[in-house]
Amino acid sequence: MTQTSSAGGCAAKIGPGDLRTLLGEIADLGGLGGRVAFADPETRVLVGPETLDDAGVMLFRGQALIATTDFIPPVCDDPQRFGRIAATNAISDVYAMGGRPLFALNLCCFPADAPPEVLAGILAGGAAACTAAGAAVLGGHSIRDKELKFGLAVVGYGDPDRLFTNQGARPGDRLILTKPLGSGALVNAFKFERLDEAGLEPALVEMERSNAEGARLALRHGASAATDVTGFGLAGHAWNIARNSKVVLEIDFSALPSHPGFFDLTAAGITTGATGANRRPLAPHVKWMRERSETEQALVFDPQTSGGLLLAVPEAGVDPILSALSATGHRAAEIGEVVAGDPELRIL
Known part of the structure; x- marks a missing residue:
């Protein structure tokens, strides 16, 4: 297909x-x-x-x-x-x-x-x-x-009083990502026979994983903003939260979970057309705090299919959310925090 x-x-x-x-x-x-x-x-x-x-x-x-x-x-x-x-x-x-x-x-x-x-x-x-x-x-x-x-x-x-939107992130909130990144490059590599079914399998497992549990935990622990990371990549969806909430999102690149093989594929030039389409309009809003290669930068612009939730949660909610997600097989991670300032993505 x-x-x-x-x-x-x-x-x-x-x-x-x-x-x-x-x-x-x-x-x-x-x-x-x-x-x-x-x-x-x-x-x-x-x-x-x-x-x-x-x-x-x-x-x-x-x-x-x-x-x-x-x-x-x-x-x-x-x-x-x-x-x-x-x-x-x-x-x-x-x-x-x-x-x-x-x-x-x-x-x-x-x-x-x-x-x-x-x-x-x-x-x-x-x-x-x-x-x-x-x-x-x-x-x-x-x-x-x-x-x-x-x-x-x-x-x-x-409940209209408990909705998540991409507008409510508050300075001091921590950022949680509930699934790894990189599915776009892996799917494209499989399509062009640069990756076999076994190499694609970890990404497919995550695509099949429902975000119901992540949403339930976010509601329980008072998340202030949420979005799911899909076609615009992590940077695109994170920017929507930063822009609409009028805050800075600081993302720790080293904390980002990724699918096995992603960096090898992008180093070999395998990416997606959407990666560039995501990168271009976001370039003025993404500030790289240290030098990163094109291969590394591709991770935050890679389009995800059935990606994870990006949550802004109070600090007290981080450990219980991550613990519960880990217990159900999620590869979730704390990836940064929300700080005051003019809307921007800072990638550390």
Whole structure:
């Protein structure tokens, strides 16, 4: 399946710079939902597209309704596994907002010559991930396309007073990342036969891992901000927190967890087109506090598929969160802290 697509997973996303420009143009034309006059005066938009958060949120009859959508090209050649990963990736946005998934709709783009058993396997894998998350699959939509893609539209719910956004990080908070980085380069290496299935396996295991536990612990220990690290890379999603929270995020490069083989692949020139697309608009906002090679720098711009949560949490919450995540097999790490100052990423 990976041979039928021009990109793998979230590496296919539009870059953050182009996306921000596009959203600005839509806003200028009056196309953002926050301007709608709802029939119910208590209904309103809590989180819209302006902050590039993980999902949109509406206040409806006292409940926060969380809506998101995500679909991706294949990251592996096992149909059921790809279905599970694509669904897990889409559902993660609800967890990143502090919510719980309620239902999902399949989004399917299938080549006309794709074998029926491949399509059935993908849908079965997606359904299994939804069942594990407690979300009902209510239907969906399918079209013919030259490149195979699959994902979900997901609706979840949460307490409007306990939502996570990418706007609330506070000076003194510590930063936790719940999964390792580097899946973009590994998927691309596999696609171009520079990495075998065994080399890709550690990344696939993490892509299948739900962010439900990380979100549950973040709620318990009072996280002030959260996002999931996906197509914009760690730097892109961290910058959104810094910019919207009006703070500096200091990231300890040596503390960043990475997938085995990532640095060897990038040293050999294997990366993704999205890595450069992520790097260019972020360059003015990322300050490298010590010299790092291009190979090293690629880690923070590498696009992740079904990546981990980036959490800003009080110092007292760090140890219990990391301990609980470690006990459930997560490769989580404390990677930095939030400090006062004009919005910036400082990579130590």
